[in-house]
Amino acid sequence: MLLALLLSAAVVTLTLGRSYVPITDVLRILLGGEVPGATFTVEVLRLPRTVLSILAGLSFGLGGVAFQIMLRNPLASPDIIGISSGASAAAVFAIVGLSLTGPVVSILAVLAGLAVAMLIYGLAVRNGEAGTRLILVGIGVSAMLQSLISYVLLNAPAWNRQEAIRWLSGSVNGARLDEALPLLTTFIVFGLLLLSRSRELETLRLGDDMAAALGTPVSRSRIVIIISAVSIIAVATAVTGPIAFVAFLAGPIAAHIVGANGSLLLPSSLVGAVLVLVADFAGQFLLPARYPVGVVTGVLGAPYLIYLIIRVNRTGRAL
Amino acid sequence: MAQGLTARALVAGYGDALVLDALDLDVPQGRITAIVGANACGKSTLLRALSRLLKPKHGHVLLDGKDIHKIAPRALAQKLGLLPQSPVAPEGITVLDLVGRGRSPHQGVFTRWTQRDDEAVAAALEATKTVDLANRAVDELSGGQRQRVWIAMALAQETDLLLLDEPTTFLDIRHQVEVLDLLHDLNAARGTTIVMVLHDLNLAARYCDHLIAMTAGRLHASGTSEAVLTEETVRQVFGIGSRIVSDPVSGRPMMVPIGRHRVDTTPAQNEAMEAMGQ
Ligand SMILES: Nc1ncnc2c1ncn2[C@@H]1O[C@H](COP(=O)(O)OP(=O)(O)OP(=O)(O)O)[C@@H](O)[C@H]1O
């Protein structure tokens, strides 16, 4: 069902836009054919954008829900607790400060993401549970990193700054197909690694003790999960910028759709992709002005964040 | 080489605080063992150390002569099950799904759910009388229903050794007795070795073959309920006076506590209380 939703969203973004290209033409172009007047639109303008949106969405959705399940808290998604900010800070510094591009930026982003994950983990996780303390520490770390990003930006030359700001708001404008390859590779490698831990992740939802009693090697699983999820998120962040709240929203939305039973990894990943596609499309064509995708998802995510904080405050637990 | 689950000079705790103090234990195989003791004396810690959840600082826990920390986690989980003291179910998860997770040690990374798994889950639901709850959400059940569901999950794991931390808390008296009967049946039918922490001394004495009384991280006494459940031991372990009479139902020892009030001072009891120096 989610797969069908994703396919139709992809079809919509490929056929609709400034001009309408019938689906038959789109298919012909994708298979290498020429359609006068439409080939450029689809191949250069739309296809890279759609592909990148899907990959980024899949990545954010998967990495986000892995964290939420592992730490048993929907607020513990990487974009709330500062891991995405860590990756962003490193990427901004690399792009603006060091004028780097390509894989080096991704690698730096991954390393920074992992460093932040370790830091928050060391500071705040007790018995594998992400309580209020982790959320607070994470939000604090996130704020610190944001000011670091502002500092780097203020000291950057103007032409670099423009590019960095656009990137920071999370955007697939000017997407190129060659950017998709590292994203795809990371997603496949670490996605499979995460999926192979899916059963263990499910036992971790029952608490560390229960997980261990069910034969899950708790610390080892957790390390594999953290490294995989952070890598996926950080590489996607390095390419598209931190698209606000996709990692945070995808899991809970998927849980609403497929129910609490069974693994949420794949559903959440698909929901992430649909979210990015739809939000980008809305940002381009449905709203009065053109907005980067991150602005649209940001508007969607903020109310949910507030709702969750109120609810967690009231009941003390969630997910 | 020793068979079954044993602990040798076991020292374990949290951070720098040591809870278990050079403890030696042989769990009698194929028997029901009950652990009793005051709050915070280390009962849960002992179960955690026995089931690999806590790494010993010194000493060993051995299963059939092999250090449990040298056995692969999944292989161990096929032999030894544990129900922790207050497990928390994820929001919205159904009974059927939760009980099914008891099967996870029997499943490989990508292996599918099998007929065997179905049978184990069905048997566990049946035994705990939770069949009717199968499609309800666990977090919407009463405390007692929930407890039975957790026990069902532990049963679905189908281990030869089952450790349970206070399996009867939250249960009304009828369900307490039902759970203990159920564990007794399991022991009789499959020879499952059972170790459980219980707070009700009388039910412990009635249902166990072997009773262990703990104080401050050590075994204070262990043996048959007749040997362990004495007025002397109750005073040393719980710091309270008591009378031990014979349980009219089972013939096992039964403890009647003596507090400061509501003590009907007939001559016999006066005598008993004087004997305890009160
Ligand atoms: N996770 C933990 N971290 C630190 N200390 C702990 C932890 N769990 C238990 N303790 C401490 O270890 C000691 C023994 O606790 P344990 O849970 O083993 O007691 P218990 O005999 O099971 O008590 P109860 O009857 O209340 O369940 C207590 O002093 C307790 O405060």
Ligand SMILES: [Mg+2]
């Ligand atoms: Mg306890």
